[in-house]
Amino acid sequence: MCSSGHAFDANKRGYLTLVDRSRGILGDTREILEARRRFLALGHYSPIVDLIDAALPAGAVDVVDSGCGSGYYAAELTARRPLARLLELDVSLDAVTLAVRATGAPGVVADVWRPLPVRSDRADAVLCVFAPRNADEFARVLRPGGTLVVVTPAPSHLEQLRQRGRLIGMQPDKLEHLDEALGARFVLRDRLSTAYDVPLAATEIDDLAAMGPSGHHGAHPGTEDASTTTVTVAVDVSVYQPL
Numbered sequence: 606m607c608s609s610g611h612a613f614d615a616n617k618r619g620y621l622t623l624v625d626r627s628r629g630i631l632g633d634t635r636e637i638l639e640a641r642r643r644f645l646a647l648g649h650y651s652p653i654v655d656l657i658d659a660a661l662p663a664g665a666v667d668v669v670d671s672g673c674g675s676g677y678y679a680a681e682l683t684a685r686r687p688l689a690r691l692l693e694l695d696v697s698l699d700a701v702t703l704a705v706r707a708t709g710a711p712g713v714v715a716d717v718w719r720p721l722p723v724r725s726d727r728a729d730a731v732l733c734v735f736a737p738r739n740a741d742e743f744a745r746v747l748r749p750g751g752t753l754v755v756v757t758p759a760p761s762h763l764e765q766l767r768q769r770g771r772l773i774g775m776q777p778d779k780l781e782h783l784d785e786a787l788g789a790r791f792v793l794r795d796r797l798s799t800a801y802d803v804p805l806a807a808t809e810i811d812d813l814a815a816m817g818p819s820g821h822h823g824a825h826p827g828t829e830d831a832s833t834t835t836v837t838v839a840v841d842v843s844v845y846q847p848l
């Protein structure tokens with residue numbers, strides 16, 4: 606039951622749907638999600654899980670995974686530490702279905718740009734990995750002293766794929782924009798970074814190209830030859846606290 610008196614029943618797959626799909630806000634498609642699930646299962650991004658694990662406070666139990674996608678990061682974290690009250694949230698119904706399956710946690714299909722279905726001052730942490738960020742709502746749902754963990758691509762992230770036209774361009778000065786967008790509500794406490802190269806086979810590159818924002822733009826024809834390509838993975842993990 607929400608504070609306005611609305612009651613919702615979870616369906617048998619374990620999630621609630623709060624998005625009016627007739628508005629055309631659907632998030633990631635099944636094809637994008639399947640490409641991401643296949644790629645992430647290979648473990649090439651596990652150093653990113655290490656950083657998120659280091660950024661999340663040890664006692665964080667009530668965690669909202671906003672823009673959860675296939676639930677890879679939350680599932681990996683759950684295997685390492687008890688996240689007793691994890692909530693998987695995404696605007697894509699297919700994403701929430703996969704994330705609920707991967708984590709065993711409840712899920713909700715919700716638009717991050719609408720009021721989130723979470724009580725105020727409730728969450729120990731909000732996790733937002735390569736997903737949209739609503740500073741006001743994240744600040745509202747976090748308890749005082751809570752933690753917002755945001756993962757964003759660094760300038761050299763997947764640069765080899767961008768050079769080949771397999772990915773759309775990236776916003777320059779991403780961290781400055783991030784700090785600015787969150788600055789009215791949050792103070793930056795820490796920033797962890799990693800950058801490493803991985804050799805990828807052609808099929809892995811096809812999935813990598815299809816699983817990101819470029820998947821929505823159709824910029825992922827399977828044009829790789831049979832050789833492997835070295836691709837740079839570079840991300841920043843920013844740790845904020847509500848003001």
Ligand SMILES: C[S@@+](CC[C@H](N)C(=O)[O-])C[C@H]1O[C@@H](n2cnc3c(N)ncnc32)[C@H](O)[C@@H]1O
Pocket residue numbers: 631632633641671672673674675676677678694695696697700715716717718733734735736737816817818
């Ligand atoms: C690049 S994916 C990242 C998914 C996941 N965090 C990961 O890294 O594997 C971005 C996710 O944000 C979701 N998303 C996009 N717009 C959204 C919105 N308005 N509200 C909630 N989720 C949204 C997409 O459906 C997608 O699952």
